[in-house]
Amino acid sequence: MSKEQAPKVKVTIANFVLADHDITTTYNSLDGAQVKTTAVNNFRISQQRSDQVAEYFRGASVQVFDRGNKRTSVTFEVARLHPTLRASEVYVLEHATKIPNRGLVILESKTPNGPVTRRYLNNAECEVVDASYEGVSTFHSYQILGGEILTKAPAA
Numbered sequence: 001m002s003k004e005q006a007p008k009v010k011v012t013i014a015n016f017v018l019a020d021h022d023i024t025t026t027y028n029s030l031d032g033a034q035v036k037t038t039a040v041n042n043f044r045i046s047q048q049r050s051d052q053v054a055e056y057f058r059g060a061s062v063q064v065f066d067r068g069n070k071r072t073s074v075t076f077e078v079a080r081l082h083p084t085l086r087a088s089e090v091y092v093l094e095h096a097t098k099i100p101n102r103g104l105v106i107l108e109s110k111t112p113n114g115p116v117t118r119r120y121l122n123n124a125e126c127e128v129v130d131a132s133y134e135g136v137s138t139f140h141s142y143q144i145l146g147g148e149i150l151t152k153a154p155a156a
Contacts, residue, residue, distance in 0.1 A: 014103025036081040070148040121146030
């Protein structure tokens with residue numbers, strides 16, 4: 001599948017857009033400067049189940065108990081282009097304070113001329129894993145932690 005045909009992902013937490021489907025132009029709420037944001041890069045989902053392993057004294061083997069809990073980790077990267085060096089420095093310093101700590105995460109995937117697919121992580125938490133800048137460009141790596149991925153939006 002070529003890059004043009006690959007699904008593009010939009011990520012929001014508590015209605016705050018972390019990444020959009022395509023390259024977008026927004027206005028920085030920190031200083032009003034124009035910011036260009038790339039589409040999501042290195043999008044990954046890791047899902048784990050919580051198990052308990054019982055190792056019995058002199059037992060021939062362990063016994064594994066499924067505790068029924070599910071943990072989902074979503075990681076991705078975004079680059080942003082700022083109009084000035086100062087704007088990129090300020091953005092790196094203050095961006096993390098603008099992101100909601102916890103809320104409904106919506107993962108929205110779309111393909112050109114295709115349907116939009118939405119998945120949800122209720123009451124998930126977002127961390128800015130890494131933020132850096134080089135000249136007028138800023139680079140951000142995010143990690144979102146939540147429970148099971150839902151196919152329907154949870155009741156409000």
